[in-house]
Amino acid sequence: MSVKQFVEDSISGNKVTIFSKSYCPYCKKVKTLFKTDFPEEEPKIIELDERDDGADIQEYLYQKTGQRTVPNVFVKQQHIGGNDDTTAFHKAGKLTPLIKSDANSRL
Numbered sequence: 434m435s436v437k438q439f440v441e442d443s444i445s446g447n448k449v450t451i452f453s454k455s456y457c458p459y460c461k462k463v464k465t466l467f468k469t470d471f472p473e474e475e476p477k478i479i480e481l482d483e484r485d486d487g488a489d490i491q492e493y494l495y496q497k498t499g500q501r502t503v504p505n506v507f508v509k510q511q512h513i514g515g516n517d518d519t520t521a522f523h524k525a526g527k528l529t530p531l532i533k534s535d536a537n538s539r540l
């Protein structure tokens with residue numbers, strides 16, 4: 434499977450997808466946000482530092498989103514951004530309705 438296919442399948446096949454690095458503090462924060470505030474969700478977490486194709490995935494995500502850093506978070510196929518973006522999106526009251534929305538409701 435190509436890197437592009439892997440990334441697109443991960444995003445379309447999961448309600449919440451987090452491209453992460455296992456040692457990254459911002460990634461830990463965003464993983465904790467979902468665990469604490471959305472304990473019923475099971476985000477798909479892809480640790481780029483634990484994969485041989487991690488750098489290629491990161492490059493593809495940059496092409497796709499313009500974002501080079503991790504975490505790189507998608508909810509209901511929508512690109513949310515990094516930890517700061519996701520936290521701000523949540524504080525603005527937008528994350529809960531998106532997660533609960535009927536958008537891509539097969540997920």
Ligand SMILES: N[C@@H](CCC(=O)N[C@@H](CS)C(=O)NCC(=O)O)C(=O)O
Nearest residue numbers: 457458459501502503504515516517
């Ligand atoms: N403001 C960003 C900061 C993210 C960030 O700096 N992540 C670091 C890892 S902790 C990163 O991606 N560095 C480049 C890299 O690992 O390739 C956020 O809130 O997500």
